[in-house]
Amino acid sequence: MTRSSDAEHPFSDAGGKRGRKPGPIAGTAGPSHRAWLEPVRSVLFASGLTLNDLVDRSGYSKTRISELLRGNGYYPAWEITFSVIRALGLPVQPMRRLWTAAAREAQKESSWISQCVRQVAPGEPEQPPIPHQAFTDAMRAPYTAYARALLLTDHRARRAVAETFDILWLCWKDASSSEDIRRYAWHLLRSRVMDRVERHDEGHPDLRAAVFSTQEAHTGPSGRLAVPTDLVDLFDAIGRLPNDQMDIAVLHHLCGMALEDIPAVIGLSEALTHAIEHHARAALEGMVHHPHSPRE
Template sequence: MKKPEVTEQPGGDPPSRRGRPPEPIGEDVGVAHRTWLEPVRDRLVASGLTLDELVCRSGYSKTRLSELLRGKGYYPGWEITYSVVKALDLPPWPLRRLWTAAAREADKNQGWIENRIRAVQPLGPELPPVAHLGLTQIMRGPYTAYARAFLQSENRAQRAVGETFDILWLTWDEAVAVPDTPRHAWQLLRARVMSRAAQQDGHPDLRQAAFATVAQAGIADLAERKTRIDTMADFFDAIARLPQDQMDVIVLRHLCGVRAEAVPGIVGLTPAMTHTLDHHARGALTGLYLRTGTTVTIDTLE
């Protein structure tokens, strides 16, 4: 990534970046639109380019580029979006997928989307960084299982995971600059899943997962099945109220069936820390359900 250009200040003061950050994104900008717009804006600020220089590189007017960067007015076509992507030397493939998802969020029909994409020259081969490709191959399975537990839909889970990998590629320079890239990737996934998950009193709502769990038990009696669903729904609600890292470990281990030795690499924590999180979570759940007299424990899920 190109380093920001700086200018020397009088009196020996530290150099400053040229230009200034764009005006804030509009409050009415949708979640999917904001997902690709924020990293584009961050890249512009980091590049040191002024808006006038972006005009020269993209071929679009200052007014139109300013509107694009604020998310103001109509959802931008792929032509102008691609011109900014190219000017900032961003990978176009993940951004086009994110742009397409946001176009659907903005109620653009498939014909409009396809026409805008055809107006831009082919992007060429899709070549993500090798390390990024390796991470996606290893993490796609457990990431999708985790997303499915909260979103209760294979399509929604795959969209959240795909979006995570595209954002990760789009911001790969940042991802490899942090001390722990797997931890960074996991936190990115969790944020994408939680932004889509139903909420209950400020916590993700895991109660729908109780239906799938009880269904797998094959209980024939309707009254018994309902009682079991109610009990499991309360239990899953308690899991969702755990601290985030404890919740993640419990969901991966006991709802997704991930092996204990694999969990540290997925969440980007040490085996000792993961074991401690699991231990504390089990203790919190056991103490809660002993007080209420319910006999369900975390081992019931295994």
């Protein structure tokens, strides 16, 4: 599976003005590892703190902090991770969940994870900001439907959505001050899903397997699950659309969401959403019925 580019993520290595920043995240860091590493780096860069500042505040060496921030070497223990996020003033509860999920992704034993967590005092229980809780309650169902349509299983969908909401909590200050929090959060969800979606060799999402979860799929005479060929072609074409067109097509056609409900989910105006959907339908018509015509 090809990893999505950093340009698709709402977090970038920009904003810091003092000192030299750590190098880019190592390519060996998995999706769950990047899920917490990207916002931690984003908060660090925006804070203007240098690596030396973080060393002084955390009590760990520059080498170890640098490795943690790049995702290099062994997966970091919770103790050093906790020291870094406390130095940055980040909430512990969502970070611990993200760290635990990434530790499992790194194939760490449950006993190692539990021991790491026990070595750090739990502290006082934290509650997310009330607006964050209201937002997650409103978006959980449409986000999960979108993630399930692309990732195919409930477990993978719930995992991507849970990551999204935990990262949103970590970065709530930036999210709530953004031009449109719905758009900010949608890009965040999309990045989590696209890090895990199956892809064609040329890089775009491969949605052909999603057709087997539709009502049109049926068991043929041989006992095998069968679907109409034109439906497979349609799902494959949806995966080739530009980002916004694909997202609206997935929500509208694969998830069954009414077109008038989509703007509130993806953070676009109603007029723009209708225009994008119109272009998507025209593009799909060209790709499915005229497969040899030029594709945008």
